[in-house]
Amino acid sequence: MAGVSPLSFPREELFSAFLDGELSAGEAELVDELLDGDDEAIDEFRRIQQVQRALRTLPELEVPGWLLPSGHLGELLSAYLDGELSAAEQRQVSDHVVDCAQCRGELHDLDGARIAIRSLPGVDTGQLDRITPPPSPHRRSRIAVAGSIGIAAAVALFFALSLGSQPEPAFSLDDLGNHHIARASAEPGFAVFPPAIEVSGP
Amino acid sequence: MVDEITPSWEDVAQRYGRKIYNFAYRLTGNPDDAADLVQEVLLRVRKGLSGYSPGSFEGWLWRITRNAFLDGVRRQNRRPESALPDGDHHALGSSPSPDEVLASVRLSDDVQAALLKLPYAFREAVVLCDVVGLTYDEIADATDIPVGTVRSRIHRGRKMLRDLLTWPV
Amino acid sequence: MAILGSLVAASALAGTPAVADELNEYLEEADQATYSGRRLVATTWDGLERMGVVDVEQLGGMAMVSSGHTYIMVGDGKVHAIGSPEAALSYVHESAAPVNHGYGVAMGEIGTHLGRSAAVMEITENGMLRMRLVVDVETSAPLHTEVFDDEGNVFRYSTMMEFSASAPALDDYEDEGEYRMMVPLDEALVPDEAGRYGLIDVYGGPADAQQAFYSDGLFTFSLFAIEGTTNIEDVAANGSAWNLDGFEYTRVLAPAEVWVLWNAQGSTYALVGDLPPDHLEDVLVDLPRPGQRNWFSRMWAKLFG
Numbered sequence: 001m002a003g004v005s006p007l008s009f010p011r012e013e014l015f016s017a018f019l020d021g022e023l024s025a026g027e028a029e030l031v032d033e034l035l036d037g038d039d040e041a042i043d044e045f046r047r048i049q050q051v052q053r054a055l056r057t058l059p060e061l062e063v064p065g066w067l068l069p070s071g072h073l074g075e076l077l078s079a080y081l082d083g084e085l086s087a088a089e090q091r092q093v094s095d096h097v098v099d100c101a102q103c104r105g106e107l108h109d110l111d112g113a114r115i116a117i118r119s120l121p122g123v124d125t126g127q128l129d130r131i132t133p134p135p136s137p138h139r140r141s142r143i144a145v146a147g148s149i150g151i152a153a154a155v156a157l158f159f160a161l162s163l164g165s166q167p168e169p170a171f172s173l174d175d176l177g178n179h180h181i182a183r184a185s186a187e188p189g190f191a192v193f194p195p196a197i198e199v200s201g202p
Numbered sequence: 203m204v205d206e207i208t209p210s211w212e213d214v215a216q217r218y219g220r221k222i223y224n225f226a227y228r229l230t231g232n233p234d235d236a237a238d239l240v241q242e243v244l245l246r247v248r249k250g251l252s253g254y255s256p257g258s259f260e261g262w263l264w265r266i267t268r269n270a271f272l273d274g275v276r277r278q279n280r281r282p283e284s285a286l287p288d289g290d291h292h293a294l295g296s297s298p299s300p301d302e303v304l305a306s307v308r309l310s311d312d313v314q315a316a317l318l319k320l321p322y323a324f325r326e327a328v329v330l331c332d333v334v335g336l337t338y339d340e341i342a343d344a345t346d347i348p349v350g351t352v353r354s355r356i357h358r359g360r361k362m363l364r365d366l367l368t369w370p371v
Numbered sequence: 372m373a374i375l376g377s378l379v380a381a382s383a384l385a386g387t388p389a390v391a392d393e394l395n396e397y398l399e400e401a402d403q404a405t406y407s408g409r410r411l412v413a414t415t416w417d418g419l420e421r422m423g424v425v426d427v428e429q430l431g432g433m434a435m436v437s438s439g440h441t442y443i444m445v446g447d448g449k450v451h452a453i454g455s456p457e458a459a460l461s462y463v464h465e466s467a468a469p470v471n472h473g474y475g476v477a478m479g480e481i482g483t484h485l486g487r488s489a490a491v492m493e494i495t496e497n498g499m500l501r502m503r504l505v506v507d508v509e510t511s512a513p514l515h516t517e518v519f520d521d522e523g524n525v526f527r528y529s530t531m532m533e534f535s536a537s538a539p540a541l542d543d544y545e546d547e548g549e550y551r552m553m554v555p556l557d558e559a560l561v562p563d564e565a566g567r568y569g570l571i572d573v574y575g576g577p578a579d580a581q582q583a584f585y586s587d588g589l590f591t592f593s594l595f596a597i598e599g600t601t602n603i604e605d606v607a608a609n610g611s612a613w614n615l616d617g618f619e620y621t622r623v624l625a626p627a628e629v630w631v632l633w634n635a636q637g638s639t640y641a642l643v644g645d646l647p648p649d650h651l652e653d654v655l656v657d658l659p660r661p662g663q664r665n666w667f668s669r670m671w672a673k674l675f676g
Contacts, residue, residue, distance in 0.1 A: 012357060013353060013354060016353070016360055017353050017357070020331060020337075020338065020356070022337065022338045022353065048357075048360055048361075050364070051367075052332060052360060054313050054367075055328060055332035055363070056332045056333075058228065058314070059310055060220065061220075061223065061224055062220070063219050063220050063223040063240065064237060170579070170597065171577055171578040171580065171595070171597060171601075173606060173607060173623070173630060173643075175577050175578075176577065176582075176593070176641055176643060178452050178458040178460060179458075179460060179553075179574075179576055179577060179582055180584075180593035180628075180643045180644070181445055181450055182445065182450035182460040182461070182462050182553070183448065183462045183464065183582070183593060184591045184593070184644075185434075185446050185447060185448055186447060186448035186462060186464045187586055187591055188395055188398035188399050188402060189398055189588070189589045189591060190402065190446075190591075191398055191399075191401035191402035191404070191513070272547065275547055321451060321546070321547075321548060322545075322546070322547035322548060323544050323545060323546075323547070346543070347542065347543040348542065348543075350539050350542075351539050354539035354542070355540050358435075358540045362437075362442055362453065365439070365442070366440070
């Protein structure tokens, strides 16, 4: 029977930190020692590595266009339309507008407003520049989340299924067990008895 | 990491917006919650920038992000829903073949679903490390816990994930 | 380790029972102990043994227990079962049940166990040895526990195979999950007392059940009463038939607790807890018995055959 573990933490934790490049030279050497010729340790290491990779290769999602601060060209846009910018500033705006749907939309709206104002009787009309209208800006919508339910809904569904005559039993020992150990854990005697968890037996 | 120049609010939005969005998305699995968080963080950054004295900017930013997230969770008292990524987003990167797309999307769905099953403290540690890319020290700084605890939580979180995922041996 | 010290001082003669309050105090300290490790737990009944191994980390009254692919966070009236089946429950409970006056505590001398400074604690019940613990002096954590039936056989034991006086993963742990709140009901459909156990509180359980929680201060059980009768085999595939006083129950053994299931009075009953066999038999006597019809139908049967 094993006594106190030689490491105060499991070796998997070292492997995990090693993969993150967070170990000192001495600790990294220890990892090499642990892995040397120990197939089980190597398997453990590979498993952690797999998880880490799966997480790190999760697709990085693009932020919806409408979300970042609108008009981050700010008053530059209006000035741009009014021909008030220097050549360098104009370049900055047009470079940005090429990539930014949000600003293109805003530019179009501003341009439309400007034209509307300028076509009012009595307003001095200068050169009118039309800018190609961009696709309509993305609007936020309430996304229906398919195939997912929170705990409350899951419980309600469970109740709904259990009403009426069902061939299957309305409850499971796992579920009742969870209810019991939750309540029992509030009592002082709980500390000396291990929680009820389904474990493999002989 | 010490920044000498305080970034402008627009810089922050441009540079960190995506990271903040992905942090929130991976933590909640919910694009609306993620969007809420980005807006809230940018708001707080804007308010806080005037009072910010240069130090560890990223640490400051991630602390704000984390607090904004937790405030949102407490306020809404809503359990993060396990949502599948939908067509609103476009994953970055080169164009893979349709089969590759299908396989990678399915896999990332599994990982996301498993992530959402972890208790918050472990999920956060893993997301800050593997999705946001912070070092243990940076995570410790942002979450106000010792580095040893960060390491344990990351390890525990990965181990739980591994067990939750049906992993081909 | 204040409580162990005072217990040792109080029992200058080995085997002198201390007051039950001090047992309560120890149990609360054990609940708050900080430790982690691997634990073996096994329950034996009528020659049948169920054994399991779990990894455990405990800090601040919260424990993370895992085995294979299953993880649960449990403590302070809450459970969060991660994976399948998922559950997140938080119980609003009455104050802790006092230890029954029949229990006494005696301390042995301090020695070593698993390389750690440890002391033996014996819990007696009306003079009979009911439980023996080897307690870690530094953390108050139980390193080894044995529960005895009324014939002196070990009914359940748990032992730490690896032990460390720290739980780094739970350090500064803030629970941000959302739990389903379980609030006590005002009325119970079950007796106030069963055996030596008192009814502490009652909740609306799953599946239109009522969960009645009983305690004798040391051991506890929940009695679930579910409307409608059930085919017990569907629920407990690996149960065994148990005949007690001529009544047929189904018994399921698990490493850390015992289940008894039966139908009575148009309801299904499921009892689960860590109580020893002799306690369990006394409890069942005071509960509705299997196949027992209610008063009216009994009278009808008597009068009209």
